[in-house]
Amino acid sequence: MSTTHFGFQxxxxxxxxxxxxxVFDSVASKYDLMNDLxxxxxxxxxxxxxxxVADIREGHQVLDIAGGTGDLAxxxxxxxxxxxxxxxxxxxxxxxxxxxDRLLDKGIVLPTMVCDAEKLPFADxxxxxxxxxxxxxxxxxxxxxLAEMCRVLKPGGKLLVLEFSKVAQxxxxxxxxxxxxxxxxxxKLVAGDDASYRYLAESIRMxxxxxxxxxxxxxxxxxxxxxxxLTGGMVALHVGIKC
Ligand SMILES: C[S@@+](CC[C@H](N)C(=O)[O-])C[C@H]1O[C@@H](n2cnc3c(N)ncnc32)[C@H](O)[C@@H]1O
Numbered sequence: 001m002s003t004t005h006f007g008f009q010x011x012x013x014x015x016x017x018x019x020x021x022x023v024f025d026s027v028a029s030k031y032d033l034m035n036d037l038x039x040x041x042x043x044x045x046x047x048x049x050x051x052x053v054a055d056i057r058e059g060h061q062v063l064d065i066a067g068g069t070g071d072l073a074x075x076x077x078x079x080x081x082x083x084x085x086x087x088x089x090x091x092x093x094x095x096x097x098x099x100x101d102r103l104l105d106k107g108i109v110l111p112t113m114v115c116d117a118e119k120l121p122f123a124d125x126x127x128x129x130x131x132x133x134x135x136x137x138x139x140x141x142x143x144x145x146l147a148e149m150c151r152v153l154k155p156g157g158k159l160l161v162l163e164f165s166k167v168a169q170x171x172x173x174x175x176x177x178x179x180x181x182x183x184x185x186x187x188k189l190v191a192g193d194d195a196s197y198r199y200l201a202e203s204i205r206m207x208x209x210x211x212x213x214x215x216x217x218x219x220x221x222x223x224x225x226x227x228x229x230l231t232g233g234m235v236a237l238h239v240g241i242k243c
Pocket of ligand 1: 020066067068089115116118133134135139
């Protein structure tokens with residue numbers, strides 16, 4: 001039996017996706033509210049920066065992986081025009097349904113698909129841009145998922161990975177206190193679920209740091225990889241070019 005981590009727990013590799021599904025089934029209905037509360041709205045700035053760096057043009061084919069409640073898909077849809085397309089995907093049906101309903105309420109209709117980032121159901125070189133925001137951390141085989149993202153990109157295409165990362169050392173103590181003391185309490189109060197928010201804090205600590213993720217993206221086939229630290233490294237945007 002191969003094991004992997006689920007937060008600070010060690011679980012059977014074949015079981016991680018089920019544990020992750022449990023987390024997102026539980027938080028889907030309160031996900032957007034919790035995102036705003038936990039980050040004091042900062043996640044909107046991190047995503048707006050991602051959209052800026054994505055440099056989406058009219059006619060682009062865009063794939064949003066682990067798209068959840070659809071923040072990035074919605075922003076991209078406004079940029080691709082009538083000739084382009086954004087495909088909104090996630091492995092979790094509850095998250096995807098919440099996102100699809102939210103997009104429909106805003107008059108945005110996108111192809112929406114349940115799919116696992118580790119086995120993308122798209123042909124090679126299908127997309128100009130691929131994005132994944134706060135999703136890679138939850139994937140069992142990150143190397144496989146990154147290689148899939150590279151495969152479905154056109155040559156010259158761009159991958160945007162927005163993810164929690166290693167915070168700058170002077171902020172560590174305060175960040176730990178907030179993550180392990182405040183977040184689970186907030187989760188309990190607002191979403192009736194402290195365990196999922198404890199998992200969030202733990203999964204961030206287990207996730208590769210900026211340099212490690214850059215190396216993983218290079219190993220997955222990206223010829224050029226760069227990262228941008230946001231909010232003192234709390235979050236990083238990694239940009240990979242398939243070349
Ligand atoms: C924290 S949410 C991020 C949602 C959205 N991208 C955002 O930034 O608000 C993480 C998402 O990753 C999805 N996810 C986890 N593992 C996945 C996988 N292997 N393939 C695709 N999506 C996955 C979860 O279902 C969840 O919706």
